[in-house]
Amino acid sequence: MTDHPDSPYTPQELAPQDGVGVPDPFLRLWTPHRMAYIEGENKPTSAEAGSGCPFCRIPSLPDADALIVHRGDAAYAVLNLYPYNPGHLMVVPYRHVADYTELTDAEVRDVADLTRQAMQAIRTVSAAHGFNIGMNQGEIAGAGIAAHLHQHVVPRWAGDMNFMPVIANTKVLPQLLPDTRALLAKNWP
Template sequence: MASYDPDEFAGFEVEKGADFAATPDTFQRLWTPHRLVYVEDGQQPDADACPFCLAPGKSDEDALIVARGQHAYVLLNLFPYNSGHLLVCPYRHIASYDEASPEEVAEIGSLTQTAMAVLTATSSCEGFNIGMNQGQIAGAGIAGHLHQHIVPRWPLDSNFFPIIARTKAMPKLLGEVRDEISSAWPA
């Protein structure tokens, strides 16, 4: 692991919520201007290189797919926030939820419910963050292909590592997590 270099964080500022105009809150803000590159540079793949279009053509193991439905499928996030971070994607290359057919919406919902049950059983998580970032401006890493995040959460799973060391500690390898979840997925 790289050593801590205080100069690397010299541009960071922390503001107290009480310093803002309007109704004060208890939040502090950590400004991370180095992440602006993700917003400004786009970081979007070409349409023919969409990872969510390419994944279903690969083996489940290679694509980290844990379950396939008729209109959508579930795979592990290659850059997870937590172990077991899943994505539910329609097979069809659509950018936003309002473009999804009723069948796709229903299956995305059903796969999300099943994923929650499987993650609870396999990892004993106690909660979830579930959401969709719609469009590049909203922070979608792959803005051209709709996908829903399912992030399992545990008490005290937040720590200083991602902020100070720019490292996310993942207790299991992606392949192990995929095998565990897909084995527990109902037939």
């Protein structure tokens, strides 16, 4: 530890296990809800379909509880619990399938249609300037849940990347997820 100009303590008076230790100039935004993501809570431990897969389980829940924005014939749109930006949602086929090449023609059409509709709804609600749209195919490519295909639809705005995610590894979201879900569902085309 080093001396901090505003600290009334010297390094010898405080040990690392003494509370928070020596004060520093950083402010902290505590995000304990992210521990579920960090610790892999509810992340499937196998590639099998069923109740162990959140994307298989979500459609059995009421839309508001599951954060489902819209249900299609072969896929559904659901808000991401750990959004990169406000309105970040995913389009997920109902069928438990890992790879895009395994989708049926009907599933491909529904994923594409729901992606287009999601963009329209997000533009209506929040005037997004652009979008990042994509799938991470396989764990090595960054898929958090590699066993069940899902396409991300992430709205973007000019200047939406600020110091918080870069310096503090933190996102500031202006709206609670249930409120975002209700707004998008109401404005779905």
